[in-house]
Amino acid sequence: MAESTGQGVGRDELATLKLLALDGALDEPTKVSCADLGDRLDASNQTASRRLQRLEDAGFLSRDMVSDGQEVELTGDGERRLQSEYADYRRIFEADASVDLTGVVTSGMGEGRHYITLPGYMEQFIERLGYEPFAGTLNLELTAESVRKRARMSAIEPVTIEGWEDDERTYGPAYCYPASIEGSDGEYEPAHVIAPERTHHGEEQLEVIAPEKLREVLELADGDEVIVHVSE
Numbered sequence: 001m002a003e004s005t006g007q008g009v010g011r012d013e014l015a016t017l018k019l020l021a022l023d024g025a026l027d028e029p030t031k032v033s034c035a036d037l038g039d040r041l042d043a044s045n046q047t048a049s050r051r052l053q054r055l056e057d058a059g060f061l062s063r064d065m066v067s068d069g070q071e072v073e074l075t076g077d078g079e080r081r082l083q084s085e086y087a088d089y090r091r092i093f094e095a096d097a098s099v100d101l102t103g104v105v106t107s108g109m110g111e112g113r114h115y116i117t118l119p120g121y122m123e124q125f126i127e128r129l130g131y132e133p134f135a136g137t138l139n140l141e142l143t144a145e146s147v148r149k150r151a152r153m154s155a156i157e158p159v160t161i162e163g164w165e166d167d168e169r170t171y172g173p174a175y176c177y178p179a180s181i182e183g184s185d186g187e188y189e190p191a192h193v194i195a196p197e198r199t200h201h202g203e204e205q206l207e208v209i210a211p212e213k214l215r216e217v218l219e220l221a222d223g224d225e226v227i228v229h230v231s232e
C-alpha cells in the first residue's frame with residue numbers, strides 16, 4: 001500500500017500526476033495510454049490504470065474515454081496538489097521565498113474582530129508578531145490566479161499562534177505569514193496574512209491583520225483591489 005499523502009492518494013499517484021502534468025494535462029485534455037504510462041512508471045498496465053482511477057476518485061483528474069484510449073486533464077485540486085509539492089521544493093532550495101497575491105476588499109461575517117481580541121490569541125500576537133493587531137481581519141476575495149498561487153505560501157515559514165482552550169470550548173491554531181499590503185494609496189507594513197486552521201471561509205478568501213485599521217490608513221472600501229506581498 002502506497003504511503004498516504006492526503007485525500008486518499010499516495011506517493012505513487014503523485015508521481016503519476018506529475019508525469020501527466022509534464023505531458024501537458026495541466027492545460028488541456030491529453031491522451032494517455034496505460035501501457036506507455038506503466039512503462040514510464042516502471043509498473044504494469046493494470047497498476048497505471050488503477051492509479052489513474054485513484055486520482056480521478058480523489059478529484060485530481062478528470063477522464064474522458066475516447067474510441068482509442070482515454071484523455072485526462074488535471075482539475076484545480078490536482079493542480080493545487082502539485083503546487084503544494086512544488087512549494088515544498090522551493091522551501092528546500094530557495095532561501096527567500098515570496099508570493100504576491102491580488103484580491104478585492106470584501107466584508108466578511110464580522111467574526112474576525114471577536115477572535116482577534118480573545119486574550120488567548122491576543123497575548124500570543126503581541127509576543128510573537130511584535131504588535132497588537134487591530135481588532136478584526138481585513139478580508140480579501142482573491143482572483144482565480146491568486147487562489148492557485150496561494151499554495152506557494154507554504155514555502156514561507158509562518159509564525160504559529162497556538163490553539164488553546166477555556167472552560168467552554170477549544171480554539172484552533174492560526175498561522176501568520178509576514179506581508180506588506182499595497183493599495184492604490186500606498187503600501188503598509190507590518191502586516192500578516194492569517195490562516196486560522198478552523199475557518200468558515202474557503203481558499204478564495206484571504207484574511208489580513210495589522211496594527212492599524214487598513215481600511216482607514218490605506219483608504220480602502222469594498223471592491224478596491226490590493227496586492228499582498230507575502231515574504232519572509
Ligand SMILES: Cc1cc2nc3c(=O)[nH]c(=O)nc-3n(C[C@H](O)[C@H](O)[C@H](O)COP(=O)(O)O)c2cc1C
Nearest residue numbers: 108109110111112115171172174196198199200201
Ligand atoms: C485568530 C483566529 C482564530 C480562529 N479560530 C477559530 C476557531 O477556533 N474555530 C472557528 O470555528 N473559527 C475560528 N476562526 C475563524 C473564524 O470563525 C472565521 O473563519 C473568520 O476568521 C471570520 O472572519 P470574518 O469575520 O472576517 O469573515 C478564527 C479566526 C481567527 C482570526
Ligand SMILES: Nc1ccn([C@@H]2O[C@H](COP(=O)(O)OP(=O)(O)O)[C@@H](O)[C@H]2O)c(=O)n1
Nearest residue numbers: 108109110112113136137138210213214215
Ligand atoms: N487590520 C485590519 C483589520 C480589519 N479591518 C476591518 O475592520 C472591520 C472588522 O473586521 P472583522 O474581521 O471583524 O469584519 P469582517 O472582515 O467580517 O467584515 C472590517 O471592516 C475589516 O475589513 C481593517 O480595516 N484593518
Ligand SMILES: [Mg+2]
Nearest residue numbers: 108112137138
Ligand atoms: Mg475579517
